[in-house]
Amino acid sequence: MLASTFVLGTQSEGKPPWAPVKPAVVRWAPARLVNGSPFLFRVRPSVRLKSLTGTWLGHELFFDYNPGKQTWVGFAGVSLETKPGRYPLVLHGISQQDARVDMDSQVRVWAAKYPTIVLHVPEKFTAPAPEMRTRIDQEKELKAKVFAVISPEREWAGRFLPAVSTSVSDPFGTRRTFNGAVKSVHGGLDYHAPVGTPLKAINSGTVILARDLFFEGNCVVLDHGQGLLSLYMHLWKIKVHEGERVERGREIGLSGATGRATGPHVHLAVRWQGVYLNPAELLNLRVP
Ligand SMILES: [Zn+2]
Structure with a gap:
């Protein structure tokens, strides 16, 4: 896909304010984007840049330069709720000469197919007792506070590792009905795992939550930077502390x-920046 590219010159340079130049080349992997999927944008601008940022579906994109490929690489995702269609990708670069370089392109999103299932859990989780409400509300507030922070530095590097090596029991995106009443969409990936199976950090990051929560049970949340978090739930034992930096694996x-x-x-x-993405697709990402 080509992105029309404009260099913002200045009047003193005797150029028009907006000078169109050769378009940038924008690619993404996987090549077919679906709702719920994480992916990488790869941008090859026609102008040498010293920095690149962007916006996509209301999210902020951060890019790193890969000199070997002369390409800027940035993590992105599509929320489960995004409808199929074409969406604008807007990129802002700063050239070596400090000129603003604006690029824009259209990116197609397709519809993913996710299954529907019925589940049974203890009543207290679908109709929590009034005395549990305070705890649930407090935890809701705590999660909102923790999730709102976007740390600007990227902590993850290299491929993402599976948290466990056991098989998957329920994929991401499944539409579920609990006890015939409560409906929800599965925002994660479930693995079969006997109690006591060791869990690994899927990539490097900082522990921003490590405690017992009503719905999540013992829960660990890692901040990988630039809005990317991984969450591990229903643990028997937690082995990290809030504020601690952990390495991948x-x-x-x-x-x-x-x-x-x-x-x-x-x-x-x-x-990622307020939306849940398919962990299986994250593990498949070919990270440069
Ligand atoms: Zn689950």
């Missing part, structure tokens, strides 16, 4: 069945 806890769980399993979720 570090053991962060042992799996269990705490919180709203139908039995022992691992729930791994990936959150």
